[in-house]
Amino acid sequence: MPQGIEAPASVTAEGPTSHTQNQAAGLAKLRVPFPKDQINPLPKIICGKCSKSPTKECDKHRKGKCHECDNWITSAHMHLDYVGHAELTNRLLDADPLWDWEPLALDERGLPVFDGYGGLWIRLTVCGHSRLGYGDSQGKTGPNAIKEAIGDALRNAAMRFGAALDLWAKSDLREAQTEHPKTAEDDGYVSDRPSPVRQEEVSARRTEPSGSVxxxxxxxxxxxxxxxxxxxxxxxxxxxxxxxxxxxxxxxxxxxxxxxxxxxxxxxxxxxxxxxxxxxxxxxxxxxxx
Known part of the structure; x- marks a missing residue:
């Protein structure tokens, strides 16, 4: 009499199975904050004239070496915190060694289809769950631009799982405050970087004598x-x-x-x-x- 193979636990079974518990643990790993040594400064030009100029500088802002991001870039730029492709890939592997992604559309040659803006839509699957993501290369061209768009799309899709979500929130906030500082403040946005007054208050609070409230x-x-x-x-x-x-x-x-x-x-x-x-x-x- 042939031996039977044990069937996997039904996904409709009442209550969590070991499989769903493993999925939850894997997905929880994606939300763990990235250590500071894995967070890099990403430069973003904030001057419209510099952005539109072929040389990426204008008559008011000149290019120079930025000591924070190590780029040769116009002085009219800000920095956004981001996690690189390698660091994100390592986190995805920690969460699910079998994670995968695929483009939403393929051309007649079986290659990913980019939209009219040079952007790429993907589907990222981790621990059996899928999320959509979108990435682009900021108008760049060539093979490196394709790799940059893929990495950007992976970061965008992984953010839907909670990966580096705090960094995305800070980046969106800083951009809003840079472009529309009064509107951002009126809308209730609060900067993640405390002002000098707040920092002094925090320092004083940490040195309060024992027994104080x-x-x-x-x-x-x-x-x-x-x-x-x-x-x-x-x-x-x-x-x-x-x-x-x-x-x-x-x-x-x-x-x-x-x-x-x-x-x-x-x-x-x-x-x-x-x-x-x-x-x-x-x-x-x-x-x-x-």
Whole structure:
């Protein structure tokens, strides 16, 4: 009598299966903040005359070496934080070694179809889920422009999964504030970079004597606390380790704040407590690096 092969768990089964749990863990990895050494400055020209000029400079703004992005570019430019193609590919592989992408349209030769703007629509599939993305090469031509458009489309599609979402939000905000500063402010946008007054307030709050009531958490700590809340049920120690490293790099890991119960605590205590709970449920594991 031939041996039967066990059928996979039905996708319609009631409650999560091990497969769906693995998917959730993989997708959660995409939302882990990228470390600072994987974030690069992307220059963007903010002068209309420079953008339209064949030489990318105008009579008011001249090209020069930018020490931040290391580009020879007009002085009328700003920097947006972005994650490169290699760093994003590595994160996708961590989340799902079998991730894949495909163009939405192919020509008669079987090659991806670019639209009239030189842009490319793609479908990115990670952990069995697909999202659309769009990328272009900012008017460039040649083989490198095609690769740049693909990388841009992958970043755009991965953002739909939450990858580097905080960087996209900051980039959109900075562009809005540069082009329409009053409108952006009136619409309730808040810059991620605190003003000198706010920074002094944060520094003073961190040096408050023990036993005093802490003020509201700093902007970066508040962002990390939201990430902790979003990922609380993921049961993935790696996520909380990454948040802890981010907090340590920004000097907010031991910043005191008031929790919902009115108790004074720190992000370090919250992360250590949650990691201990996960490790206890999983029967032990590696501790978060201090």
């Amino acid at each position: 802490p003020g509201p958490p700093s902007e970066h700590l508040a962002k990390l606390l939201r990430q902790v809340a979003d990922c609380w049920n993921s049961n993935n120690v790696l996520i909380f380790n990454q948040i802890g490293e981010d907090a340590s790099q920004h000097g907010v890991l031991d910043e005191e704040f008031m929790d919902k119960r009115g108790a004074v605590t720190t992000l370090r205590k919250v992360l250590d407590g949650r990691i201990a709970e996960i490790q206890a449920a999983q029967g032990g594991g590696e501790q978060r690096a201090a």
